[in-house]
Amino acid sequence: MNQARRPLIAGNWKMNHGAASGVQLASDVARTTAAFGSVDVVVAPPFSALWKVADALQGSRVELSAQNMHPKASGAFTGEVAPGMLLEIGCKWVILGHSERRAMFGESDAVVAEKVKAAMDAGIRPIVCVGETLDERERGDTLNVVKRQLNAFLSIIADKPGFAAIAYEPVWAIGTGKVATTAEAQEVHAMIRASLAAIGPAMAEKTRILYGGSLSPKNADGLLREPDIDGGLIGGASLKAEDFSKVAETAQKIAGQRLVSRPLVSS
Numbered sequence: 001m002n003q004a005r006r007p008l009i010a011g012n013w014k015m016n017h018g019a020a021s022g023v024q025l026a027s028d029v030a031r032t033t034a035a036f037g038s039v040d041v042v043v044a045p046p047f048s049a050l051w052k053v054a055d056a057l058q059g060s061r062v063e064l065s066a067q068n069m070h071p072k073a074s075g076a077f078t079g080e081v082a083p084g085m086l087l088e089i090g091c092k093w094v095i096l097g098h099s100e101r102r103a104m105f106g107e108s109d110a111v112v113a114e115k116v117k118a119a120m121d122a123g124i125r126p127i128v129c130v131g132e133t134l135d136e137r138e139r140g141d142t143l144n145v146v147k148r149q150l151n152a153f154l155s156i157i158a159d160k161p162g163f164a165a166i167a168y169e170p171v172w173a174i175g176t177g178k179v180a181t182t183a184e185a186q187e188v189h190a191m192i193r194a195s196l197a198a199i200g201p202a203m204a205e206k207t208r209i210l211y212g213g214s215l216s217p218k219n220a221d222g223l224l225r226e227p228d229i230d231g232g233l234i235g236g237a238s239l240k241a242e243d244f245s246k247v248a249e250t251a252q253k254i255a256g257q258r259l260v261s262r263p264l265v266s267s
């Protein structure tokens, strides 16, 4: 982590928790992360729980995210949810291009880019996911694949530096307990940072790049200390408030240490 960017810890609940248990989990997250004022905390419940969870988060520091959205404003798109509908119920964020959506629901780079544009236009902050499969990593294609995925949307998020976040989630690390090593993750994060820098210094300095894939209280400290890892997108460990808030606590602790080791210079 770097002190120029506030750490961002986001929980992707995937298809877990309806409204009743979701409200309980969100309230627990709000309570257990309340003291971590240097960290931005986000939860992403399923669509059906968003409205009630939004209510439960009123007055807390925890922000609400959706896990997906349709790019169009309205119309004949059975089963889909529009950007304006998410905004109306208090979603500030939306996760886009998650590998599960790419793999199981056929979302191409072009579809992801269209959604990113719609989110930016609507004023919803996208967390855009990229990441290689095990096959791609074993072929030595990791950086090429992630670059291709990035290139589809980088110019779209360049309009507002820092508004969007990017999540690097190696597919082989998701839900497997096989976490990327700090060096493996940092290598990809550094490439993403360099791609942002090619657009302009503000993009590189302000855009938060999250790591996702079996992130847990056990491995968060090492990963979050890497210079280009600005937070986490957490699946399994976000389903227990205690585990999730421990990762947020780790981010808070590292942010505090960074400030002490590099105090602001006064003239």
Ligand code: 13P
Residues within 6 Å of the ligand: 012, 098, 169, 173, 174, 175, 176, 177, 212, 213, 214, 215, 233, 234, 235, 236, 237
């Ligand atoms: P896990 O933390 O369960 O590996 O999931 C990561 C993820 O896909 C978050 O979006």
